[in-house]
Amino acid sequence: MTRKPVLVGLLLAFLLPAPIAAAQSPETQAESATGFERRAAQLVEVLTGEIAFADYFDPGFQAELPEAQFKAMTASIIAQYGKPIATENAASTDGRSGSLSLRFEKGIAAVLLDVGAVADARVIGLRLTGFEMADDSFDKVAKEIAALPGSSGFLVTELEGNTFRPLAAANPDRQFAVGSTFKLYILDELAAQVADKKRRWSDVVPLSHPSFSSIGTANWPKDTPVTLQTLANWMISVSDNSAADTLIHLLGRDAIESRMRAAGHSAPPRNIPFLTTVEAFALKGDNFARERTAFIAGDDAAQRTLIESNQTRLTLANVDGVSFAGGPRFIDSLEWFASPNDVARLMIDLRNRNSPTAMAAMAINPGINPGAIKDWAWLGYKGGSELGVISMSMLGQRKSDGKWFVITASWNNPDAPVATETLVGLVTRLLALAAK
Secondary structure (H helix, E strand, O other): OOOOOOOOOHHHHHHOOOOOOOOOOHHHHHHOOOHHHHHHHHHHHHHOOOOOHHHHEOHHHHHHOOHHHHHHHHHHHHHHHOOEEEEEEEEEOOOOEEEEEEEEOOEEEEEEEEEOOOOOOOEEEEEEEEEEEOOOOHHHHHHHHHOOOOEEEEEEEEEEOOEEEEEEEEOOOOOEEOHHHHHHHHHHHHHHHHHOOOOOOOOEEEOOOOOOOOOOOOOOOOOOEEEHHHHHHHHHHOOOHHHHHHHHHHHOHHHHHHHHHHOOOOOHHHHOOOOOHHHHHHHHOHHHHHHHHHHHHOOHHHHHHHHHHOOOOOOHHHOOOHHHOOOOOOOOOOOOEEOHHHHHHHHHHHHHOOOHHHHHHHHOOOOOOHHHHOOEEEEEEEEEEEOOEEEEEEEEEEOOOOOEEEEEEEEEOOOOOOOHHHHHHHHHHHHHHHOO
């Protein structure tokens, strides 16, 4: 099978661990007989800017990945893993496609490289399929997470029946804004209603509540018929907001709140009333400044009354969009909240639901470079983000012994946007450490 002529994972470019290096001597380079060997030997120089981007990559690759984006990715990778030092173990059976190891100051990346068939054999494909930090540890990752501006917390824990045994943690009981991670509570309630024979995954319903959405339902006509399984897949894999809001209205806000309590959330009032995405977006904007002040000041009953009395106004048409630009807005008061321990309890509840369909929805998008999940027999993921907020949560079964783990981390900064790629790299390392 021909590999795609792009850096696989560019949709999640910041997840890719790192570039590639060249330790071969000039003599070795001169003797290299194949395009693969020549380009593997030059990769460190490309990453460090000593060889021009356009001279190394095929025009098709350049069209898929502009030079500015490549340089931004490279800078982020080097900031996390150190400078590229050398390539090792380069191997190819046809002289055009092969694998190699790329050594950095702080780790080693596994790389797949493809070159074209033309005379100058420029690179058409570059993929990092895994990364191992040298001498990494939970303590090292914990220190880096603690140093992030704002507030942060994480948990790596082994599941033991209905309880869990932490392996590493920081601020595991602290409530963090978690963005779209809240959609796991919707998935949990949907799976419960299916198990209770109230609904079927194949039920067809209208896409009734448009929101700022994703590639799943962007610009779809209101009330387009879709199945519940389709809504769940969109909501979890690409965090589709229209799918989430449609399910909240269909399943019932009260039912999801009850499921959240039953799943062991330690501070339910933080998420009551359980906001739709449109309600949150609207209240964050300038069109609803008066309602926002009242909502933040009110108790659960007052907040519910405000939401219900403004249902015809809290719609997509009235969202002004100011929360999507500039800096973080009201992430301490208008968000969805959970502690790392709450997320672990939620993952236990979801696993105990014994729903292959719900588990399959969680496994569509692993949230990190696919090469980093090689040590896991199964991995489910949901993340969430907005300006000043990022959260990543995984439920996984370790391949070596079949044990189950939860890896979750959140980072909030009310004063500035957070760097998504930074937390992705840290969580990738936590996942690798849990796999050992």
